[in-house]
Amino acid sequence: MKINKLFQGVLVVLALASCNDEMNYNEYNIYGKDYITKNFQNVGGFMTDIYNTVDYDFGNYSGGAMQASATDESVYSKLGNSIEDFYNGAWSATNAKGSVWNSMYAGIKTCNHVLGQMQGLDFEELKLNADYGAQMHRYENYKYECRFMRAYFYFALVRQYGGVPLVTSELPAKVVNTLSRNSSDEVFDFIIKESNDIQDKIVADYSNLGQFSTGTEESGRADRLAVLALKARAALYWASPLFNTSNDRERYHDAARYTKELLDAAEARGKGLTAHYNDLWAAKSFNTPTIAKEIIFGRRYFKNPTGDNLVESNNYPVGIEGGSGGNCPTQNLVDAYDMKTTGLSINETGSGYDAAHPYKDRDPRLTATVAVNGDQWPTYSGATPLETFQGGVNGEPLTGATPTGYYLKKFCNGAISLAGNGKVKESFHTWLTFRMGEFYLNYAEAVFKYLGSADATTAEFPMSAREAANKTRRRVGMPDLSSSGDFWTRLCNERFVELAFEGHRFWDVRRWKEADHYFKEIYEMKLTKDSDGNISYTRRKVERQWDDRMYLFPIPQTERMKNGNLLQNPGW
Structure with a gap:
């Protein structure tokens, strides 16, 4: 800009x-x-x-913690970080976050x-x-x-x-x-x-x-598309259970209308999904036409004044020079990526999932988002394959090593070497405030909630909810969502995968009022390697606190001390 x-x-x-x-x-x-x-x-x-x-x-948050680490998307790798206040009982009006x-x-x-x-x-x-x-x-x-x-x-x-x-x-x-x-x-x-x-x-x-x-x-x-996007997203939030306590179905109607208005205007201007999912976070995404076609509005984020690449240094694996572990994807998120050949979730009969080779034949967005054991990550010359197993070069018990078995790839430029003599040490990032992928999924949600069926269409809404949701899957070569099963569950899962770490999960689960289902149990994967080089995988459950008052933040006590007319949110 x-x-x-x-x-x-x-x-x-x-x-x-x-x-x-x-x-x-x-x-x-x-x-x-x-x-x-x-x-x-x-x-x-x-x-x-x-x-x-x-x-x-x-x-x-402190140390480069993302809000994702207060959700089921990730766990921050270093104990005692302020992000833990969201789920350890320390959150309050005097510690309003x-x-x-x-x-x-x-x-x-x-x-x-x-x-x-x-x-x-x-x-x-x-x-x-x-x-x-x-x-x-x-x-x-x-x-x-x-x-x-x-x-x-x-x-x-x-x-x-x-x-x-x-x-x-x-x-x-x-x-x-x-x-x-x-x-x-x-x-x-x-x-x-x-x-x-x-x-x-x-x-x-x-x-x-x-x-x-x-x-x-x-x-x-x-510009005009940014205005339409704000209106459409706000309408969907207003229609959601957190704010729509009377379950007014017309709010979903409005959300669907406004989202269709945006999509029609954007497509008429040549907007759509970029061909390659992971290109969206490339350094030049904002001014490369084939990538920028998906971006409606975003904020450029530059390296900090000292020249450090904070996105990379905050999230590169421990064991890599300059890496600190950071926001480590959970097993909850990894489990959400369907099987590529069948399009089924890993827990469905006939999915093709192999627990001995858990990352084989998965949704390509897994590889674009999450670094797993054995990956060449980062990608710069000289980097060695990840060892996230116990005692590995990038694994526990090293301070800051991933507690989940995974590291974050999304947003990071793997070509960046943080070594003192690294040849590439600058990267720029764009935070995608509004992008087309989100609004196809927003449309799917609004139309499904309004019409009551994943496959229903009308003269007003000729694209069904299922058709809209399949757009983000087809982009990465995934099979369409099956006509069997619970569409709402599959749609929520598609948002989880497509929009991972983009600042949506924290708010989506709150506006749906489904935190009891998603945020209380976090799963990590503990990897061990035997003397023959075989890797075994053990799931570990970590329980987090949740109270329904957390659907809304407390009004900061400092503000209420200045203005006694600011009533506090319930429970705080």
Whole structure:
């Protein structure tokens, strides 16, 4: 996203503003409002600050732990990490976890400032510039980008806390700290109404601006498809049991309509599934047309300022120079990958599963996501096959070695060597906020819940739920979902596999209210090697705590101390 060249003064102003009642342009003799609004670049700096608030999770908790390690996707390899608070009883209102409340409201504050104080500018001194028309086109679109981003921030808040205060204009702190929580219904309704209002006003496609093109890279900016995607996802969450306590079937109808609207618009623009699943996390995915066709909206994540590749160093196997183990996929996740030849789950009769060769003939997404014993991982020259068995080079009892028998491949660039003399030591990543694969599965869920059948179609919904769910399977050469068995169970499993580690599982299981089923028992695989080199596999169950109050986060106690009108979520 080429809107990240900022004047330092703009950044300082924003930092100061986040702590005060209003944007004070003159504090500490920092540039005044007249200077900030003098040219496009300075105003664009505020937009960059807003975009930089978009969430991602390549390891947001201490030591690079991902939220996935608070679910049945993975186990963090080092004991005592703060991610364990989600399931060991240490989670509380005074240990509220994460920074979403503060970061999302900071983003909302900046959006409200741009919408309230930076409208109606004409940049008089720049009118003779050759690119004046193109830059004004972008400037006029800022208000719609701001409204999209504000709605997105409210989505991040409502899925985590339920109802939150809706603030749509700049307010002094003394007023903000008296606000009560709006209901979750009101917040979801706001998101959907905002999306409906701006979807035909925001830029349709930044890669096709015609006379307003400046020739600069602008991937990463919110456009019409991003708005449609937010609306569709929000509608599906609103329809789900956590927020749809009256089981209003029409909410699934709306979710299906909005998702179809997105898919139709995206496909008309040439969007679809990229040919190769693991290409989605390649360093150049965001600007490679054959890969970017699946990406609707994402956030670029760069190596950190010291040059370290945090995604790789946080998740490379122990025993590899620079590796620390990190987020280790569970046996629960590995079991979810069906057999490739039959398309059946490993526990179904006739599946072809061989417990002595547990990774043979499995869904190709297993190989793309999980590193197993014997894999050449990482892939750079000189790396040796993994030994995750007890006493192996990459196995227990080494500190930080995988407790599950597996390491994470997804997101990691295996060509990266973290050795001091490594030739390749830089990698860039894109967090895929919205992608087509998710929305085919969202459509399948909404249509199935609305029509009540995996194979039902109507004039309004000519694609069945099963047909939509099969799209992600066909991409990797997997057989279609069978017409026998429980479709809902198979669809949930397909989401588990297709969207693994992409930030969905934590929220999916909560919105379905099925944590008792999925999150209480975590399975690990313990491998041992005998003197003849034979590997044996032993499953180990680890129990985690769950309480239904955990479906929503507690409102941070620090916020309730500032504002006594913020009622706490049940049970906290």
